[in-house]
Amino acid sequence: MAGNDMQALVLDHVSHSFGGVLAVDDLSLSLSKGEVVCLLGPSGCGKTTALRVAAGLEALQQGRVIIANEPVAGAGREIPPEDRSVGLVFQDYALFPHLTVAGNVAFGLRGLSGSEKQARVQEALGRVGMAESAAAYPHMLSGGQQQRVALARALAPQPQVMLLDEPFSNLDARLRQKVRDETLHVLKESGTTTLMVTHDPEEAMFMADRIALMRAGRIVQEGTPAALYYQPVDAFVASFFGEINQLEGVVVTEQVSTPFGPVDAKGFADGAAVAVLIRPEALHLSPPEQSANGSIPVNGGAVEVMASRLMGRTSLIHLRSLDVPEQETHFHARVPGRFLPMENQRLRVELDRSQAFVFLRETD
Missing domain, CATH: 3.40.50.300 (P-loop containing nucleotide triphosphate hydrolases)
Structure with missing residues (x-):
């Protein structure tokens, strides 16, 4: 000041x-x-x-x-x-x-x-x-x-x-x-x-x-x-500054696991219940690099497209995780320009960890 x-x-x-x-x-x-x-x-x-x-x-x-x-x-x-x-x-x-x-x-x-x-x-x-x-x-x-x-x-x-x-x-x-x-x-x-x-x-x-x-x-x-x-x-x-993908997790050795790989949780005690907030532009999508047996490698994550919408300057992609199928949560990715993958198309997703934030979970 x-x-x-x-x-x-x-x-x-x-x-x-x-x-x-x-x-x-x-x-x-x-x-x-x-x-x-x-x-x-x-x-x-x-x-x-x-x-x-x-x-x-x-x-x-x-x-x-x-x-x-x-x-x-x-x-x-x-x-x-x-x-x-x-x-x-x-x-x-x-x-x-x-x-x-x-x-x-x-x-x-x-x-x-x-x-x-x-x-x-x-x-x-x-x-x-x-x-x-x-x-x-x-x-x-x-x-x-x-x-x-x-x-x-x-x-x-x-x-x-x-x-x-x-x-x-x-x-x-x-x-x-x-x-x-x-x-x-x-x-x-x-x-x-x-x-x-x-x-x-x-x-x-x-x-x-x-x-x-x-x-x-x-x-x-x-x-x-x-x-x-x-x-x-x-x-x-x-x-407050825009849409957020929100996940819940538990801290294990200063990390919390997500469908997109582990996220740093330094300073949180083991066992702490936390919320992981991920901005849609932090999810980077690319075609899957398939192995010989057709599976998608785990470095990053595997997702399936639910819907794609052009929003003008950006495209909004609705996704479900294939790595954690028991979680019904769906995610949004925001991509610059025109990017409209087909429904049910499988993609690889990588997380920009600078736009993933970990906070103690708020209780009602």
């Missing part, structure tokens, strides 16, 4: 309750200047509450909020949202229908002359590619254009910190990809420190320099997208 002189936003041991229900539980998070950080997690995990506390839209109950090294909430101090130097973009954009695009962007600008205000509005609209729509009204714009205007309005006062709450969730899938790409480039080019809330792990990985994954009001794991994907601290983190 960067030193204090570089921290644009700090949430320091923040807790927040609603009617006795703890929504945010001792949350600490620090953002360096120019960094994009995503608060990620399922609905009800407290991520939006944490963002609203940072913005001043929820009065701080416990902890501290510091923006650009200045305490804005805590120890009896509560600076109102409009004086915190934060830009806000919500999922409904909250544009004023009776104001033009330029009027919406100019609304939050204070202490500027008319010409300075006009120049700032044009600069902000230019950043998001909406300069030619300055005279239009919100109802004349598409959802993507409205989102860009909301971003321009938040950027115009040149805030220390940008706070985005599910800003792309109202857009359809294709437009969402385009607008979030544009938004990321605008934020990076302007050097704006950004805290964004999302429930979508792919969106978080696309947008974030760093992700803080939340569960039940607490940060479970924090780090780069690669760190959370390849080094998850528990089964919740591993499974």
Whole structure:
């Protein structure tokens, strides 16, 4: 973490309750200047509450909020949202229908002359590619254009910190990809420190320099997208970032057996009941190298295809194990590009052990 002189936003041991229900539980998070950080997690995990506390839209109950090294909430101090130097973009954009695009962007600008205000509005609209729509009204714009205007309005006062709450969730899938790409480039080019809330792990990985994954009001794991994907601290983190093949096993001499060969289980006691989580892309498929008697060698594993589906950029293969026929579990393998083996075709499977994770089995 960067030193204090570089921290644009700090949430320091923040807790927040609603009617006795703890929504945010001792949350600490620090953002360096120019960094994009995503608060990620399922609905009800407290991520939006944490963002609203940072913005001043929820009065701080416990902890501290510091923006650009200045305490804005805590120890009896509560600076109102409009004086915190934060830009806000919500999922409904909250544009004023009776104001033009330029009027919406100019609304939050204070202490500027008319010409300075006009120049700032044009600069902000230019950043998001909406300069030619300055005279239009919100109802004349598409959802993507409205989102860009909301971003321009938040950027115009040149805030220390940008706070985005599910800003792309109202857009359809294709437009969402385009607008979030544009938004990321605008934020990076302007050097704006950004805290964004999302429930979508792919969106978080696309947008974030760093992700803080939340569960039940607490940060479970924090780090780069690669760190959370390849080094998850528990089964919740591993499974949150996409589909997982899950097996159960018992540790024997620091290994657990799977249909795809043994998996390392260092640090677990002999006899420990564990879950083995394997990402679909960790299963590498190839034609069987048959021996003289027609059997498939055991280095790797033998599988039979149940179904194949092209998913666009990847193919998803449904498999059953031939090495452990008594296990009814079926597995998914994800292969880049077009790979559509026939049903009942036998294949050899090898496991990329860097994408197989072992955790103690959770009990109900």
